[in-house]
Amino acid sequence: MSHSESAPSRARPASRLTALAAALVAAAIVVSPLGAQVRTPQIEMQAVPVNSANWLMAERFSTTAMRQAIYTAGVQPRWIGETDSLWYNYRDRNGSRFTLVLPGTRSKVPLFDHVRLAAALAEMHRRPYEPNNLPFTTLNFTKDHKRIRFTVDTVRYEWHLTTQTLKSLGRPPRDTIPTDEERDVREQRFGFGNRGGRGGPPDFRNFSPDSTVFVFARDHNLYLVEVGKPDTIQITTDGERNYSFGFRDTLQVQQQQQQDDDDGDQEDRDARSRDPRVRANVIWSPDSKAFAVTRNDQRKVKELYLVNVLAEPRPTLRSYAYAMPGEQNVAQVELYVHRRGEAGLTPIDVKRWKDQRLLHIHWTVGSDKLRLARRDRLQRNLELIEVDLAGGAITPLLSESVENSYLETQPVRYTKGGGDMIWWSERSGFGHYYLYDHAGKLKRPLTRGSWRAEGIAEIDSVRGVIYIQGVGREEGEDPYYRHLYRVNADGSGFALIDPGNFNHTSTVSPTKKYVVDTYSRVDAAPRSVLRDAFGREIMALEEMDISRLVEMGWRPPERFVVKAADGITDIYGNMWKPFDFDSTRQYPIIAHVYPGPQTESVISSFSPAGTPQQLAQLGFIVIQIGNRGGSPQRSNAYHSFGYFNLRDYALADKKTGIEQLAARHKWIDVRRVGIYGHSGGGFLTAAAMLQPPYNDFFKVGVSSAGNHDNNIYNQNWSEQHHGLRLVAQRGDSARTRGRRATAGSGDGNGGGAAGTADSLASEDSLRFEIKVPTNAELAGNLKGKLLLVHGDMDNNVHPGNTIRLVNALIKANKRFDMMMLPGKAHGFADMQPYFTQMMFEYFAEHLLGDYYRAGADIQ
Numbered sequence: 001m002s003h004s005e006s007a008p009s010r011a012r013p014a015s016r017l018t019a020l021a022a023a024l025v026a027a028a029i030v031v032s033p034l035g036a037q038v039r040t041p042q043i044e045m046q047a048v049p050v051n052s053a054n055w056l057m058a059e060r061f062s063t064t065a066m067r068q069a070i071y072t073a074g075v076q077p078r079w080i081g082e083t084d085s086l087w088y089n090y091r092d093r094n095g096s097r098f099t100l101v102l103p104g105t106r107s108k109v110p111l112f113d114h115v116r117l118a119a120a121l122a123e124m125h126r127r128p129y130e131p132n133n134l135p136f137t138t139l140n141f142t143k144d145h146k147r148i149r150f151t152v153d154t155v156r157y158e159w160h161l162t163t164q165t166l167k168s169l170g171r172p173p174r175d176t177i178p179t180d181e182e183r184d185v186r187e188q189r190f191g192f193g194n195r196g197g198r199g200g201p202p203d204f205r206n207f208s209p210d211s212t213v214f215v216f217a218r219d220h221n222l223y224l225v226e227v228g229k230p231d232t233i234q235i236t237t238d239g240e241r242n243y244s245f246g247f248r249d250t251l252q253v254q255q256q257q258q259q260d261d262d263d264g265d266q267e268d269r270d271a272r273s274r275d276p277r278v279r280a281n282v283i284w285s286p287d288s289k290a291f292a293v294t295r296n297d298q299r300k301v302k303e304l305y306l307v308n309v310l311a312e313p314r315p316t317l318r319s320y321a322y323a324m325p326g327e328q329n330v331a332q333v334e335l336y337v338h339r340r341g342e343a344g345l346t347p348i349d350v351k352r353w354k355d356q357r358l359l360h361i362h363w364t365v366g367s368d369k370l371r372l373a374r375r376d377r378l379q380r381n382l383e384l385i386e387v388d389l390a391g392g393a394i395t396p397l398l399s400e401s402v403e404n405s406y407l408e409t410q411p412v413r414y415t416k417g418g419g420d421m422i423w424w425s426e427r428s429g430f431g432h433y434y435l436y437d438h439a440g441k442l443k444r445p446l447t448r449g450s451w452r453a454e455g456i457a458e459i460d461s462v463r464g465v466i467y468i469q470g471v472g473r474e475e476g477e478d479p480y481y482r483h484l485y486r487v488n489a490d491g492s493g494f495a496l497i498d499p500g501n502f503n504h505t506s507t508v509s510p511t512k513k514y515v516v517d518t519y520s521r522v523d524a525a526p527r528s529v530l531r532d533a534f535g536r537e538i539m540a541l542e543e544m545d546i547s548r549l550v551e552m553g554w555r556p557p558e559r560f561v562v563k564a565a566d567g568i569t570d571i572y573g574n575m576w577k578p579f580d581f582d583s584t585r586q587y588p589i590i591a592h593v594y595p596g597p598q599t600e601s602v603i604s605s606f607s608p609a610g611t612p613q614q615l616a617q618l619g620f621i622v623i624q625i626g627n628r629g630g631s632p633q634r635s636n637a638y639h640s641f642g643y644f645n646l647r648d649y650a651l652a653d654k655k656t657g658i659e660q661l662a663a664r665h666k667w668i669d670v671r672r673v674g675i676y677g678h679s680g681g682g683f684l685t686a687a688a689m690l691q692p693p694y695n696d697f698f699k700v701g702v703s704s705a706g707n708h709d710n711n712i713y714n715q716n717w718s719e720q721h722h723g724l725r726l727v728a729q730r731g732d733s734a735r736t737r738g739r740r741a742t743a744g745s746g747d748g749n750g751g752g753a754a755g756t757a758d759s760l761a762s763e764d765s766l767r768f769e770i771k772v773p774t775n776a777e778l779a780g781n782l783k784g785k786l787l788l789v790h791g792d793m794d795n796n797v798h799p800g801n802t803i804r805l806v807n808a809l810i811k812a813n814k815r816f817d818m819m820m821l822p823g824k825a826h827g828f829a830d831m832q833p834y835f836t837q838m839m840f841e842y843f844a845e846h847l848l849g850d851y852y853r854a855g856a857d858i859q
Helices: 018-022 054-059 062-068 114-125 185-190 251-263 266-274 545-554 611-616 636-642 650-666 682-690 714-723 756-760 776-781 800-811 827-850
Strands: 088-090 093-100 107-110 147-154 154-158 165-170 213-218 221-226 232-234 282-284 288-299 305-306 316-321 332-339 357-363 369-375 381-388 394-401 420-423 432-436 442-445 452-460 465-471 482-488 501-510 513-522 524-532 537-543 558-563 570-576 589-592 623-627 668-678 700-703 725-728 766-771 785-791 817-821
Touching: 054 785, 062 545, 114 147, 114 154, 114 165, 185 232, 232 357, 266 725, 282 357, 288 357, 394 420, 420 452, 432 452, 452 482, 452 501, 558 650, 570 611, 589 611, 589 827, 611 623, 611 827, 623 650, 650 668, 650 682, 668 682, 668 827, 682 700, 682 776, 776 800, 785 800, 785 827, 817 827
Parallel strands: 482 501, 589 623, 589 668, 668 700, 700 785, 785 817
Antiparallel strands: 088 093, 093 107, 147 154, 154 165, 213 221, 221 232, 282 288, 288 332, 305 316, 357 369, 369 381, 381 394, 420 432, 432 442, 452 465, 465 482, 501 513, 513 524, 524 537, 558 570, 570 623, 725 766
16 A cells, blocks of 8 residues: 655554543433433544544444443343244343343243352352353253253353253263254254254254255265164265265355354354264155255366465465356256165266256155245246155246246245246245145246245144234334244235334244344344234333443434435435534545345344444544345346446445435535445445546545456356346357246246247357456546455455456556555455444545554554
8 A cells, every 4th residue: 555655644643542632522312212212421532633534433443342332232032942932132331131032921030040050150169250251151951951051161061941050061072962952943844954953064964854864965975874773884985076975075165264254253163174074965855764965066167366475384285166257157956765674875867057056955745745946047047846756757836937037046945846837037026925735736826016025934734724924014113124024825915913113123933923023223232022923012121222322422313215326216324423413514424335246235133333334533524325136125127237247337326315315415425425345345346436427526435346347257247137148159140048048938837937948958069158348347437535455365355356356457557556455355354343443544635634554553
């Protein structure tokens, strides 16, 4: 990084905290009722020069500094077995407590005697503990519900709820789950409990439903173990690197490593690196007699490389299979079935399309028939099929096709084993659920209208009720606010369960009689209540304690709505102001962006800390603002706005939105506009500084880990969101066949993709083609100040994305700033604070004229 030699040198004084702390005055503290704007004390500051950033305020409201004032944000219910009773742990300014809720009696009591347990633990563990600050926050019940177990410093303890006695169980063997210990019901049903139940590394064992056998992978092959027997049976012998039944050589491992880097989860990484056993992608049949398993053949996929320059004693090379958009050789998915008692695996041929993917593999009843969805590489055609394993016959059940957009999917659900199917589709332009019989005949829509049904929370097979999560249905609300609805399987009785103009997270009890509803907004603190199955509030549970935040002078962000560049579409956003805001001043405005299309980084729930808030304290207006082509939670038309243009689609809405805000608020200086973002947001930030006319509007950009050249990014993501074309291998006739290849009827009843099989299946005469516009192509247009940052070990967005842009900028004779973070992947981990400070300084210098970074030391 560099700055002008003529810039005034003004290092941040070491005594700045002392000098400014006396100027902070808090008064008239009032905590408002939930749902109203939070009223906070006025903060009077000494006059700060126009060219000075308010570093004291930014430091005071950093995430680290605020952590001690942020308490539990909502109840996370832990249901006890299949009952309605639940427990949770909650922390406020008085400490941490465990609470038991008995919905039948409308009562809420301590789960155990905190004083007695603290005393017993102190005596046994030889260390004092406070009853309101016990050294654990999670626990497990035994299956008889008479005892609870928890871990303190790697030692497992058991507390008997009746006798109120404590017993040490010692250090349990790694990767063991006691047979008498109960897992959380949600973990049992939906697979969240694959981490050993205590926050440890994922369990390598994939158990059969009857728990009598498990499967795992080692050295790329599959192994089976019968519980109680000493022998380990090797099922396959042909596994090898990039042709493995484990995940360590696949993209999923790269993504897991990336997630670990983002989370700083070093203990999990170390455990995985030590243990050669890997969890295999096994799908067991309900009767535990067979399992299906997939394997990706990546042996022809080209390698991608990273150099670990920090390795000792000399740099090392890391290579991994990584397919890029449009390449001929991509991963090929193979499907197998294994029956207990038989040797080896039986391959199942379900190929229809070139380079197809297999999704949502499942059994319905027994182990004779297998169901799955297959999707073409274009990701615009999909078919649900049933395979008769005895004879190999394939029966098409449902199909979907779409043009000029990729086809979103969800796993099919069933009202009961062998019963009707619940199928999700965007055929109407909005995501909705449809009920089919087991053979694939449409019965009726379950949801409809200009909103998105986006998830099935629970299915009550006894009462015939389906609980559905949805967004955008309630009039006058932010379309991203989630709600829970119920509908009968016959289509009747559709009803809202968790009313209120908030974003709701609602959890249905195992018996389907009760719902725990936690709701909030960015400007309203979370509240948790217990409701019955029809939405009636039964009892209040908790409300987040924000008293210390209020005492600090904290204020929530403001919500806003502007029009997109089309003048019609509503675009939603959040605005953070400095807590010493002065309406007589003019402030630069900075947009924190992520363009989608798989998500839209505009938060909807309460979040009292974060980079946008801290950045605002320097003396900026900071916003998050959406764009067409962003979140899939809107209509399919909104979501697919950037299809075939995965570069420029978001910029017009960002610019026109900021202009509307400036027209509303005279304290926004539209002549000083900044922009920043990470990953896709980093790519968009650079595009804003490069693409006319936006490069005249945005003056300063900080782009981190940007995928500036999506032609060298992940094959599946780029093809999915930009769009892939099917073209002739030779000759110019029928040059582009993308349209004909997706022209199915899409009636959702077997007629959609059936007519497109011939045009898609020919591997000799057709090839795939894609060319995503890049930021490097625009390098000659750079205006303003641009900072590029990337980790040199990024195995998600390869650092070549930024290096290629840097190369183009140098050739265009452009001045810019750049920082490579050594040893860092897509998340910057322990270097994140350094990068954040660097970004703050960059905006302070170029939007405020605060040049205190003249010195080498970061204070």
